[in-house]
Amino acid sequence: MRIIRDTPEQLIVANRPWLIGSMLILFILVFVGAGFLVASGEEGDLWFGLLFGGLGGGLGAVAFCVFVRRVQVIFDRSEGKITIRRQSVFGYSSNTHPLADLSHVEVEETTSNQNGHRSTLYRATLVLDSNTSAIGRSPTRVPIVAAYVSGPGAKRLAQRINTWLPASNHI
Structure with missing residues (x-):
């Protein structure tokens, strides 16, 4: 995923699978x-x-x-929301979550072992704390993209979003 816009008011990340x-x-x-x-x-x-x-x-x-699925995530402080837009050949969907519910972004891992070769794949996931007020409820995890990928991209993305988040207290 690439960072499209990075301002104090708005962070936009997008995945446009042009190559594939x-x-x-x-x-x-x-x-x-x-x-x-x-x-x-x-x-x-x-x-x-x-x-x-x-x-x-x-x-x-x-x-x-x-x-081939396009994903765009907009973190908007002025509107106080996160918008996740997904588009594929089959259609378009958009989900919104309150920005205040976003605790942090974490990296999920999955490991496979084929023919003695171990590989680990990653994806960035939003951790929403809106459901934690009820006893026994855990935070909701919303993957930014469905697929796991190799390399440091998911870790860099999570790090960048987590760095951007605390600044919301200053505006």
């Missing part, structure tokens, strides 16, 4: 183009070419629909 979206579109075009090229060749290759282009292009389209 572009790669999947190229994948679709290559398979559909190759399928049509094969289908336009010899007479016996018509069905194979259509099947090749249809399956390859279809798998690429499904992957595009599943993996």
Whole structure:
């Protein structure tokens, strides 16, 4: 995720998956183009070419629909709210939470062990304390993005948001 705006009044972070979206579109075009090229060749290759282009292009389209999701999170002091906007091929959603309920941002981890190789993935998660007033209720955790990623990006994002938060007491 990238920081789009960082002012004392507003912090905006966004994830725009341009690279994976572009790669999947190229994948679709290559398979559909190759399928049509094969289908336009010899007479016996018509069905194979259509099947090749249809399956390859279809798998690429499904992957595009599943993996390409835009996320924007707006932390706004003037309005006192957090807005999480998500957009995919299937539609747009927007959720809001009071900024005062945000305790901090933490990093969730998941570890997998495949073939003796251990890898750890991370994601930044908002910790909302609005439900902690009731006895026995724990804070609500809202992941900023659904997917876990490798590298230090989630830790840097959580650190930056946590640094921005205390300044809300000064305005």
